Amino acid sequence: MSLLSIGTVAFDALETPYGKTDKIIGGSCTYISLSAAFFLPKVNVVAVVGDDFPKEYMETLEEKGIDLTGLQIKEGEKTFFWAGKYHNNMNTRDTLVTDLNVLADFQPTIPTAYQDCDYLMLGNLTPQVQIDAIQGLSKRPKLIVMDTMNFWMNVAMDDLKRVLKMVDVLCINDEEARQLSEQYSLRIAAKMIMAMGPKTLIIKKGEHGALLFQEDKMFYCPALPLEEVFDPTGAGDTFVGGFIGYLAQKDDVSFESMRQAIVYGSAMASFCVEKFGTERLFEISPADLESRVNEFRELARF
Amino acid sequence: MSLLSIGTVAFDALETPYGKTDKIIGGSCTYISLSAAFFLPKVNVVAVVGDDFPKEYMETLEEKGIDLTGLQIKEGEKTFFWAGKYHNNMNTRDTLVTDLNVLADFQPTIPTAYQDCDYLMLGNLTPQVQIDAIQGLSKRPKLIVMDTMNFWMNVAMDDLKRVLKMVDVLCINDEEARQLSEQYSLRIAAKMIMAMGPKTLIIKKGEHGALLFQEDKMFYCPALPLEEVFDPTGAGDTFVGGFIGYLAQKDDVSFESMRQAIVYGSAMASFCVEKFGTERLFEISPADLESRVNEFRELARF
Known part of the structure; x- marks a missing residue:
């Protein structure tokens, strides 16, 4: 099934306790597409970069099955840049x-x-760009999944509430879920957020795993305890990219299928954090992924 | 199989966002024994109280199958008292x-x-009292499980290291595991702590569940997301009481059995927090427990 990924393609400069990078490729759309491309022959991308964005990296993405027809390249302008430093x-x-x-x-x-x-x-x-994107389609997709962040809750809550009514799945972290719902209990928060529009809610909890809510159903996927988290950048995007990639591959949006999709997304994210930026996502094989998913099965079974 | 529970029997005064209590019965041994008694016809207790401890409460405990032959009552002295206030x-x-x-x-x-x-x-x-307790037995039990806290790491680390060499299972929270191992990664922390003596380590993560480690094996049990946590006091003790109670009932200390025991302990803890103090533990039935364990199965399966 066809998947369209809309988001940012960016330069990141990262500093973690393990070291620092110069400008490397990042952005939500990059991580999402690389992760989803594990499950699909092709992932379509709509994003924007400046003319400083390296052609070689575009070719590398295309080799992974990422279609860049929709990547706007703005002449004379610069690519989105983010620099961050992680604490210990x-x-x-x-x-x-x-x-x-x-x-x-x-x-x-x-x-x-x-x-x-x-x-x-x-x-x-x-949020307004997310609305424009949905309205730019010729038909309503079978499934719309969206991410957002606390920043938009602070500066564009009305727009955010509008887009929430248009999507099927919202994927946010626990802190964002608490801010959006103004509730501390994630179970009550989930109820309130689902009442805002999305029928399904994913709450990411980083090293504590992820929760999936739909109606009265709940699924809690643990995160795999890792010896070393080298760089957490992009883990959430890699997670949701694996989630939607798995669903599109199976073309099954049932709650049972979503349980599996959460595990595959978590497995992809567990690879992502093992090296800087997107590096690890270029190294792993389908066999690596299956082996990691089996580690999750072993971790969670009782 | 016979179970001996050694710990504190106390008065607690609690304040949570939901309300506050006068002096109510608490203490690690109380929660542990009440929880373990769900799985066994009898739980033996060694603890100490003052002559201010209410006879009626002793009778209530005895009705639950808790043997108080080993409860020392110190005439003219007062029972251990702890007062605490939970943040929002x-x-x-x-x-x-x-x-x-x-x-x-x-x-x-x-x-x-x-x-x-x-x-x-x-x-x-x-820790010295824990050592004395082990040395006061006529034979080495099949399984020794111990709890401790960061306070003893600060003031009695040498004694703590001695008792760690004498036990099979250590049950602590994530913050304590990080302090004891001086490692942030829980997976590395677990390796280091198991090298200190206990062959098995449980790391409690509160609302994020619990991890079980033994050699290279890991199990991650989620916590059930609750609409309302009324009072978290005693949740960790109720958890570990359910854990050892389940193992003693089955008389099986294999890792597979411990996976189940962690789930039963988590289910017991999920009840404990629903009311103040030990109140909820007196209300629930074996059918309630099985039903709650099934909620955990539904929550975690994929």
Whole structure:
């Protein structure tokens, strides 16, 4: 089934207790697409970069089955840049630089060939851009999954509430779920957020795993305890990319299928954090993924 | 199989966002024994109280199958008292009062009838008292499980390291595991702690569940997301009481059996937090417990 991924393609500069990087490739759309491409022959992308974005990296993405017809390249402008530094526990980070650059006036133009997509993944973006993206399609996809962040709750809550009514699955972290619902109990928060629109809610809890809610159903997927988390950047995007990639591959959006999709997404994310940036996602094989999923089975069974 | 539970029997005064209590019955040994008694016809107790401890409460415990032959009652002295106040998120609390009273010079005297116990549960106590308890037995139990806390790591680390070499299972929370091992990664922490003596380690993570480690094996049991955590006091003790109670009932200390025991302990703890103090533990039936365990199965399966 066809998957369209809309989000950011960016330069990141990262510093973790294990070291620091120069500008490397990042962005929600990059991680999501690389992760989803594990499950599908092709992933369509709508995003924007400046003319400073390296051609070689585009070719590398295309080799992984990522279609860049929808990648806008703005001549004379610069790619979105984010720099951050992780604290020792890797759970908190400081943003050092955010240069929106081309992202400041990003308008998602969806190529005709993408407009009848079956699965739509909206990475973290301005809620209004997410709305524009949905409205730029020729038909309503079978499943729309969206990410967002606390920043939009602070500055664009009305728009955020509008887009929430248009999507099927919201994927946010525990802190964001608490802010959005104004509830501490995640179970009550989930009820309130699902009443805002999305029939299904995923709450990511980092090293504590992820929760999936739909109606009265719940699934708790643990995170695999790792000896070393080298760089957490992109883990959440890799997770949700694996989630929607798995669903699109199976073309099954039942809750049972979503349980599996959460495990596959968690397994992808567990690889992502083992090296800087997207590096690890280029190394792993389908056999590596199956082996990791089996570790999750062994971890959780009783 | 016979189970001996050694720990504190106390008065607690609690304040949570839902309300506050006068002095109610608490203490590690109380929660552990009440929880373990769900699985066994009899739980033997060694603990100490003052003459202010209510006879009626002793009778209530005895009705639940808790044998109080080993409960020392110190005439003219007062029972251990702890007062605490939970913050809004229920994950952190302030200790308002700690009056050791009879606990200050507690020497565990183990009745002859208890000395050949098969299962020994050492609740949180001075490490030296835990050592004395083990040395007061006529034979080495089949399984010794111990709890401890960060306070003993600060003031009695040498004694703590001695008792760690004498036990089979250590049950602590994630913060304590990090302090004891001086490692942030729980997987590395687990390796280091198991090298200190206990062949098996349980790391409690509160609302994020519990991890079980043994050699290279791992099990991650989620916590059931609850709409309301009314009072978290005693949840960890109820958890470990259910854990050892289940193992003693099955008389099976294999890793497979421990996986089940962790789930039963988690289910018991999920009840405990639904009301103040030990109240909820007196209300639930075996059918309630099985039903709750089935909720865990449904929550975790994929």
